[in-house]
Amino acid sequence: MKNLAGKKALILGIASNRSIAWGISESLKNHGAELAFTYQNEKLKERVEKLAGECGSDIVLPCDVSVDGSINQMLEKLSGRWSEFDILIHSLAFAPKEELEGNYIEKTSKDGFIQAHSISSYSLLELCQEAQPMLKGTNPSVISLSYLGAVRGMPNYNVMGVAKASLEANVRYLAYAMGENNIRVNCISAGPIKTLAAAGISDFRKMLDHVEKNSPLKRNVTIQQVGDTASFLASDGASGITGQTIYVDSGFNIIGMPSID
Template sequence: MNLTLAGKTYVVMGVANKRSIAWSIAKSLNEAGADLVFTYADDRAKKSIDELKTSLNENNHEAPVVQCDVNDEEGIKKAFETIKSAKGKISGLAHCIAFANKEYLTGDYLEVDRESFLQAHEVSSYSFTAVARTLKHLDMLTEDASILTLTYLGGERVVENYNIMGVAKASLDASVKYLAMDLGKVGVRVNAISAGPIRTLSARGVSSFTKSLSIVEEKAPLQRSTNPDEVGDTALFLFSPLSRGITGEMIHVDNGYHIIGF
């Protein structure tokens, strides 16, 4: 089967810069001929996207870049109404959004305050459900659509200093399963990619990130760190007809580190 997504539109949320996993996903989709739409949270991200998309195929040089505040229900609705007006129905969406107060990405988890706990869950977990619901209510998804999000091993196991983000990722992981059940009724697939440690802007906020990277490179079966392009290509697979029987799944792209017991 020739893997091409020409003529299909995909929304990529969460590109911050060229190191973003979201950008690697966008590149893989672009190489498969897909039409892209980007959402952004602030002007700095928009500037990065506007610069980066000039390196894509000609059909994506003018890809829409739409502001979307995932903390605001009306903001989400407005953003996707804008996207629907410009592109019609979409074949998929990559949710690559997470946030936690850096103060609580070190030390003991039990010290987290209520506000920071709720904020991490709202941005990192609930936003995926809010976006999925908006897509359904606006009838924006094609019958064979696929949506995905990014998670991490820290939602399954204790990872030093991941703390509140680990708890939020556990919430996100559960949401993937329930969303897969709900959206499966209309033929839409929902999955998650659990990537190994990658040098991204958000990863640097975790105080023990460099240590985690070294441990993975030493102990993973393939004895190397995760390349973001590997995540991008896995996303491409999950968006493509090749994965048409897969939903509610978490796929680890970490060179096998997740199988290690100690």
Template structure:
């Protein structure tokens, strides 16, 4: 059950061994998937490439979605090497620090636009580029990573709240538009955990402690537990599920 043997997938967002994307990639590979992995830039490559090699990734390429042509080059490489794509994991987010640490009402136009482009619209762009490759595979699964702050106000999550809300809405619309091609779309919503990206949030330590105290299990989730959800969603067993926000948070999201 949940075997991914024979499936090929792209993982975008590995920064180090604590990344959500890496925890997911480990689980996806463990269940037999062949992986393509990206790294942000030359500075990030020495940290990511050894991890990619440990995953036996067949494709390892740079991808900064802010750089014109880089995202398209990733999919060109996949088309040339594999000719198809079965699943994709989008696990990237960004907002300028001054906008991320300030009130939403004070966010700059440029900062808001950057956050929306990298954190949300890049997923839409990936979906468009993946669509023909997934059609050739007879369908596929697109996954992104969200957070409960998209649904309710979470103190100090600030600008990322509206951005993740847009990402979750995009997930539903993409699911509706691509469903006839048997392309499923999901957002995985983990509880707070310490990653390089999340550590940029203001007073993140207090957010972690509040999450631990609030969750019924009184613990934080792990990246590999998040990866287990990614495995299920990418598998044929989840063929009738699409457009979902899949919480992996120990019950954090059900509590007042």
């Protein structure tokens, strides 16, 4: 059943067809939603336009969340095509590569800390502040992406784990604040997936192997699985769910000890 028919979704965070945002786009499209996209910079423009075309969309707008006014300008342009929309996907994060390896206390700089928090967490607040007047459908839904490093110590994830903890708290406060306008805000905590952003994390291959070996389902997750969970959260079927972190990680977050060979 096309349970997102009639809904419009704005998607931030496509860098390639491996991006989690792309898995979400395909799923939202398959469930009947109409899509609009943003790209971070000129280097990504053509690629995002091509992927948008595959979803039947010609709404592709620039937005670099680290630039003051960029979110506002993007929404201003969007309002020329859509007066309102139902689904907002925030699938982006950044921390300096050199801070995503080694010892947290030795590797983390003040600038890196501020940049990671600003791009990966604050941007969700700014997006919600600016987009709230346009989020007006039957059951509007905002969805962001987190990782287990928000709530557990992890090798190399370092400042990004602290920024994801901020993001998850941000989701709860936004859910509280936007609930009075019937807008739901949730995040999906995805297991490790090989994407461009993931390539910046030292020893990422070992994370994939560890989840495959030790998670209850004994496999890694795909961008399609994350996408289908986003489609559920965006649907009227999830109209009672807000402020949550939903794990799509083959159950890895529940284990207390690695498998014994």
